[in-house]
Amino acid sequence: MGFYKRISNAFEDAPILPLNQNSRYVMISDCHRGIGTWSDNFLKNQHLYFAALEYYYKNGFTYIELGDGDELWENRNMSQIIEIHDDVFRLLSRFLRENRLYMIYGNHDIIKRNSRYTKKHCSSYYCNSAKCREELFSSISFHQGIILKGCDNVAYDNFLPSIYLTHGHQADFFNSTLWRVSRFLVRYLWAPLERFGVLDPTSAAKNNTVKKKTERKLSYWAENEGHLLMTGHTHRPMIGSLSSPYFNTGSCVHPRCITCIEIMGNNIFLVKWTMAVKKDYSLYVSREILERGNLREFKMLPPP
Numbered sequence: 001m002g003f004y005k006r007i008s009n010a011f012e013d014a015p016i017l018p019l020n021q022n023s024r025y026v027m028i029s030d031c032h033r034g035i036g037t038w039s040d041n042f043l044k045n046q047h048l049y050f051a052a053l054e055y056y057y058k059n060g061f062t063y064i065e066l067g068d069g070d071e072l073w074e075n076r077n078m079s080q081i082i083e084i085h086d087d088v089f090r091l092l093s094r095f096l097r098e099n100r101l102y103m104i105y106g107n108h109d110i111i112k113r114n115s116r117y118t119k120k121h122c123s124s125y126y127c128n129s130a131k132c133r134e135e136l137f138s139s140i141s142f143h144q145g146i147i148l149k150g151c152d153n154v155a156y157d158n159f160l161p162s163i164y165l166t167h168g169h170q171a172d173f174f175n176s177t178l179w180r181v182s183r184f185l186v187r188y189l190w191a192p193l194e195r196f197g198v199l200d201p202t203s204a205a206k207n208n209t210v211k212k213k214t215e216r217k218l219s220y221w222a223e224n225e226g227h228l229l230m231t232g233h234t235h236r237p238m239i240g241s242l243s244s245p246y247f248n249t250g251s252c253v254h255p256r257c258i259t260c261i262e263i264m265g266n267n268i269f270l271v272k273w274t275m276a277v278k279k280d281y282s283l284y285v286s287r288e289i290l291e292r293g294n295l296r297e298f299k300m301l302p303p304p
Contacts, residue, residue, distance in 0.1 A: 001177070003170060003171045003172075003173065003217050003221075004217075004220075004221055004224075006170035006171070006176055006177075007166070007170045007171060007217075007218070007221045007229075008221075008225075009144075009170075010144040010145035010166040010170055011145040011147060011164055011166070014143060014144070014145040014146050014147050014164075015102070015143060015146050015147070016146075016147045016149045017062075017102070017146060017147070017148050017149065018148075018149060019148040019149055019150040019160050019162065019163065019263070020150070020151070020158075020160065020265075021158065021160075021265040021266065022265065023062075023148075023263060023264070023265060024059070024060050024061045024062060024262075024263070024264050025061060025062050025064060025148065025262070025263040026056045026061045026062070026063055026064070026260055026261070026262050026263075027064050027065075027066055027165065027230060027249050027260060027261045027262075027263075028049075028052075028063070028064075028065055028066070028249060028252065028258075028260040029065065029066035029067055029068065029106070029167065029231070029232025029233070029249040029250070029251060029252075029260075030066075030067070030068045030106070030205070030232045030233070030235055030249075030250075030251035030252060030253060031049065031065070031068065031069045031070070031251075031252040031253075032068055032069075032070070032071040032108065032251075032252070032253055033069060033070045033071060033081050033084075033085050033088070034070075034071045034074065034075055034081060034084070035075050035077070035080040035081055035084055036084040039074055039191060039194065040071070040084075041071070041253040042071070042085070042252060042253060044253075044255075044256075045252055045253065045254070045256075045257070045258050046085065046088070047285070048252075048257065048258050048273045048274065048275070048285060049088065049252050049258055049273075050087060050088060050091070051273065051285040052258065052260070052273045052285075052287070053088065053091050053092070054091070055287065057091060057094065057095060057100075061100070061262070062095075062100040062101070062102070063092070063095050063100060063101050063102070064102045064103075064104070064146060064165060065102070065103050065104060066104050066106070066165060066166070066167055066168075066230070066231060066232040066249055067104045067105050067106025067107070067108075067109065067166075067167030067168075067169070067232055067233070068106035068107065068108040068109055068167065068232065068233070069103065069106075069109055070108075070109045070112075071108055071109075072108060072109045072111055072112075073107075073108045073182070073183045073186045073187055074186060074187055074191045078121040078122065079121060079125065079126070082122075082125045082136070083125070083126070086125065086127070089125065089136060092137075093135070093136050093137065096137060096139070096140055101140065102143070102146055103140060103141075103142045103143065104142065104143050104144065104145065104146060104165060104166060104167055105142045105143070105144065105167065106167035106168075106169055106232065106233060107167065107169035107172075107175040107176065107179050107182070107233070109142075110169075110179055112142040113142055113144065115141070118137070118140070118141075118142060122136060122137040122140070123135070123136060123137055123138040124136050124138065144166060144167075145164065145165060145166040146165045146166075147162055147163070147164055147165070148162060148163040148164075148165065148263070149162050150162045150163070150295070159296060160266055160295050160296070161227075161228050161295055161298045162227065162228070163227075163228045163229075163230055163247075163263075163295075164222075164225075164227045164228065164229050164230070165230050165231075166229075166231055167231060167232055167233050168204075168214065168218055168231030168232055168233030168234065168248075169204075169233050171214045171217035171218050171221075171233075172204055172210070172214050172233070175203075175204070175233075204233055204234045204235075205233070205234060205235040205251070211234045211235075211236060214233065214234055215234055215236070215246070215248075218231055218246050219244045219246040222240070222244070222245045222246045223243075223244065223245065223246075227245065228240060228245045228247065228295075228298060229245065229246050229247065230246075230247040230248070230249065230261065231246075231247075231248055231249075232248065232249050232250070232251060233248075234248060235250060235251040235253070235254070236248055236250065237249060237250030237251075237259040237261075237270055237272075237290070238270070239261075239268065239270045239291040239292075239293050240293075240298075242297065242298065245298060247261060247268075249261045250270075256274055256275065257272050257273060257274035258272070258273045258274075259271065259272050259273075259290070260273075263295075266294055266295045266296050267292065267293070267294060267295070268292065268293045268294070268295055269289050269291070269292045269293075270289070270290045270291040270292070271287060271288065271289055271290065272287075272288045272290050273285060273286070273287055273288075274286055274288065
């Protein structure tokens with residue numbers, strides 16, 4: 001199966017969420033939450049991520065995670081990840097209880113597509129403070145794709161385009177079709193070698209040649225289908241344009257920052273969360289808008 005078909009298949013049975021003037025969505029990808037060891041790339045930005053999550057919870061956003069939320073190639077034990085980052089998972093469960101949480105799986109957590117696995121490992125966790133198991137994600141499903149359905153009929157003044165969300169690994173043969181081979185190599189070869197500065201040459205996030213090739217495929221699909229496509233996977237944040245309606249949220253494992261994409265009505269923002277310094281030299285978590293756009297500008301896209 002070619003990359004084009006793999007991307008299209010991600011949306012065959014995708015849940016459809018409304019996109020209108022009252023919508024508030026935040027898309028975050030590639031957290032790669034680990035088990036708190038030297039290889040846990042999420043650890044250095046965990047405070048930035050939690051601050052951002054608190055902001056989005058208090059301001060009424062729906063949180064959509066676009067895959068690779070948990071690092072389940074390098075790590076086998078989901079319960080250890082939850083235990084180390086229990087504050088994050090407790091807050092995510094509050095989103096879920098208010099029907100404001102949706103999850104997409106990526107290549108590094110592709111095992112979550114198995115409902116038996118998620119029921120066993122994600123439905124509850126052991127709370128050390130309460131000394132008992134507490135509910136976590138008992139009612140959640142992990143999807144390959146999600147569609148934000150706008151009013152995309154050009155005859156209407158309240159036009160908003162639909163946005164197609166997936167992780168993006170479908171454009172990468174080695175990390176989609178051969179994901180079991182990739183997982184084996186990451187777990188037993190590239191992860192140990194990373195200690196000595198040797199990066200995985202098959203990773204779209206760490207190899208610029210693979211990154212560009214993957215992004216070209218994703219852009220090609222978006223342009224040919226006439227859809228706005230938003231992914232993660234390559235870790236390179238970007239806002240789309242009329243010539244290339246492809247968006248990328250970036251990741252939570254950038255040096256010293258995390259990036260994400262916000263949608264508020266017809267406005268779309270590429271946002272960076274980072275540490276900043278006030279005039280009195282005290283530190284604070286800063287939300288910085290890197291790019292902004294208006295979804296109505298994509299009115300000239302060909303209809304699906």
